[in-house]
Amino acid sequence: MRKVFRRSTAIGLSVAVVAGLAVFVVATATASTKHRTANVDVCVLLPDTKSSVRWVQFDAPAMKAAFAKAGVKASINNALNDPLKQKAQAQACLAAGAKVVIETALDNGSAASIEKLFTSKGGKAIDYDRQVTGGTASVYVTFDGKAVGQAQANGVIRAMKARGTYPGGVVAELWGGQTDQNAFWFKSGNDAVFNPLFKKKTLKKGPTQFVPDWDANNAATIFSQMLVKTSNKIDGVLAANDNIAGAVVADLKAKHLKPLPLSGQDASVQGIQYILSGWQSGTVYKYVPDEANAAAAAAVSLLKGHKPKTNTVRKNGARNEPTLALPVVWITKANYKRLFTDKFLKRSDVCVGQYKKYCK
Numbered sequence: 001m002r003k004v005f006r007r008s009t010a011i012g013l014s015v016a017v018v019a020g021l022a023v024f025v026v027a028t029a030t031a032s033t034k035h036r037t038a039n040v041d042v043c044v045l046l047p048d049t050k051s052s053v054r055w056v057q058f059d060a061p062a063m064k065a066a067f068a069k070a071g072v073k074a075s076i077n078n079a080l081n082d083p084l085k086q087k088a089q090a091q092a093c094l095a096a097g098a099k100v101v102i103e104t105a106l107d108n109g110s111a112a113s114i115e116k117l118f119t120s121k122g123g124k125a126i127d128y129d130r131q132v133t134g135g136t137a138s139v140y141v142t143f144d145g146k147a148v149g150q151a152q153a154n155g156v157i158r159a160m161k162a163r164g165t166y167p168g169g170v171v172a173e174l175w176g177g178q179t180d181q182n183a184f185w186f187k188s189g190n191d192a193v194f195n196p197l198f199k200k201k202t203l204k205k206g207p208t209q210f211v212p213d214w215d216a217n218n219a220a221t222i223f224s225q226m227l228v229k230t231s232n233k234i235d236g237v238l239a240a241n242d243n244i245a246g247a248v249v250a251d252l253k254a255k256h257l258k259p260l261p262l263s264g265q266d267a268s269v270q271g272i273q274y275i276l277s278g279w280q281s282g283t284v285y286k287y288v289p290d291e292a293n294a295a296a297a298a299a300v301s302l303l304k305g306h307k308p309k310t311n312t313v314r315k316n317g318a319r320n321e322p323t324l325a326l327p328v329v330w331i332t333k334a335n336y337k338r339l340f341t342d343k344f345l346k347r348s349d350v351c352v353g354q355y356k357k358y359c360k
Contacts, residue, residue, distance in 0.1 A: 042067060042074040042299045043093030045103045045114070047130075048081035051177070051214040052243060052266050057084075058288035058344075063102075066296035072303065081213065083110040090114045094121065100299045102126045105181040108133050124126075124302040127321070128295050131181040134317055137307045143286045144325040145182055151188020151284050151330040151347040152263035156236045157193070157203075159261030159281035167197075169235030172206040172226050174248070176215045176240040183240065186265075190238055206234055211244055219247035227255065236261040242271030242283055249279045267331055267339055269349050275333060276350075276358035285329040287342060294324055 044063055046055045047229035049077060060076050067074040075093050079086035083106045094117065095119065101118045103125065105111030115125035115135040125132075127140040153285035160166035173190060177185030197203040207226040211219045219239075226234065239245035239259050246266040264271045264283035311318040331339065340346040351359035 009189040021201050023298075032312075039073065039097035040075045040093055041099060041303060042296075043098040043101045044074055044076040044128075045086050045089055045101060046076070046078045047086070047104045047106050049078065050081060050243075052241065053268060054288050055267060062289040062292035063296050066293050067299075070300050071295065072296075072300055072301075079106060081106065086110065087114055090117060091094060094118065094123075095322045098123065100124045100126065100302050101138075102128045102295050103132065103297055104128045105130045105132050105180070106311045108181070111135060124299075126295055126298050126302070126308075127130075129182065129291065131185075131314060131321070133181055137316075138302060139298050139310060140289060140314055140316075140321050140323040141298055141308075142182070142323065142325060143291060143328050145185025146189040146192065147328050148185075148265060148284050148286075149186040149191070150193055151189070151282075151328060152186070152238055152240075152265065153190045153193035155282040155330055155332070156238055156261045156263050157197075157345060160236045163261060165235040165261070167202045168204065170204040170230065170233055171236045171238060172223070172230070172234045173208040173238040173314065174219055174223060174240060174244050175208070175210045175238075176244075177212055178210045180214070183210060186240055194238075198215050203236075206230060211240065214241060214243055216243050216247040219244040220251055223251050224249050227251065227257075232257060234260060237263070239263050241265040242268040242274075242280075245274065245280050245283075246270050249274055252279075267344060269345060271338065272331070272336055272345065272350050273355040273358075275331070275336060276355055282330050282332040285339065285344070286326070287344060290326055294326065298324070 046059055049056055055078060064076055069149055077089040077134050079089060086106055087110055100123060103111055110238040111132040112135040115137055118125050119136040125137040127129060127137040129142050131140050157166060157260050160169050175187050198205045207229055209222050239248055239262055242264040245262050250260055259279045262280045264280055264338060271280060271283040275282060301308040310322040310324045312323050312325050314323045340347050
């Protein structure tokens with residue numbers, strides 16, 4: 001059964017990568033033309049196509065539209081999970097005259113070096129979705145990470161109560177990739193809800209682990225080991241995003257185990273399908289176009305010499321980094337149709353095949 005999961009996962013990822021490459025080959029060709037004929041104002045550096053479908057389906061097109069509307073020339077790039085590629089993309093942008101970089105970090109060291117490369121030449125940097133510790137960004141545009149983690153933990157608890165495994169149940173936690181500062185921010189929200197309950201023994205702390213690169217195959221291996229370690233005695237699972245949750249579901253199905261209270265994040269098609277079919281309890285919905293538009297607005301402000309809009313600060317080493325933290329929503333069977341209303345997902349993509357019968 002493991003081979004089946006890996007093969008199906010690989011197929012899914014291959015489709016995503018091919019779709020991503022199709023988008024970014026066009027973007028690269030356009031950017032290359034711009035490099036020869038005109039300057040680039042803003043350089044957008046997105047991380048990959050594997051950690052989430054959002055980078056291809058939502059961030060890139062939303063930013064492209066926002067910059068076009070503002071009359072700003074932007075080069076939008078995806079590093080395909082390669083820090084060296086991301087640095088090369090940044091250098092190409094600088095050579096084309098870019099003054100602002102919007103960066104979603106792959107690893108902290110290379111991301112900080114890219115920001116310093118821009119700011120050392122008089123440019124500006126924006127941390128996008130992931131904070132770069134030790135970086136030189138003028139602003140951090142993101143969703144409220146602690147609120148994400150709290151929503152996930154509370155969602156798992158509500159599902160455990162419904163199943164009768166709260167109080168007293170065992171909770172396993174699968175956090176995101178350690179090279180992503182957001183993983184720690186989300187974890188802080190998880191901890192704020194779970195730790196007092198662990199301390200009072202209202203809940204039992206099960207196995208916990210970060211998932212390298214947010215990768216589904218890594219998550220599958222880790223969760224399988226957690227099941228072995230606990231003799232399958234896990235009552236609830238904190239999964240940092242839908243990608244990781246999907247690996248948990250695949251493991252449970254492969255071992256012919258029943259669904260467990262399970263969190264997610266990103267409101268992906270698969271995540272919603274698993275929610276509707278009872279395999280996942282909920283997912284954190286972050287309306288990505290809002291974040292993309294906010295980052296684009298911040299870049300335009302910096303180009304004009306203005307301060308971008310912020311509503312809080314985040315500690316970044318010894319300094320307070322001006323931050324725009326956007327709200328999030330917990331999605332369940334009760335409110336999943338909002339995703340269709342917001343045009344974040346299409347009903348025709350979610351309510352198909354075996355999942356059609358669950359849509360009402």
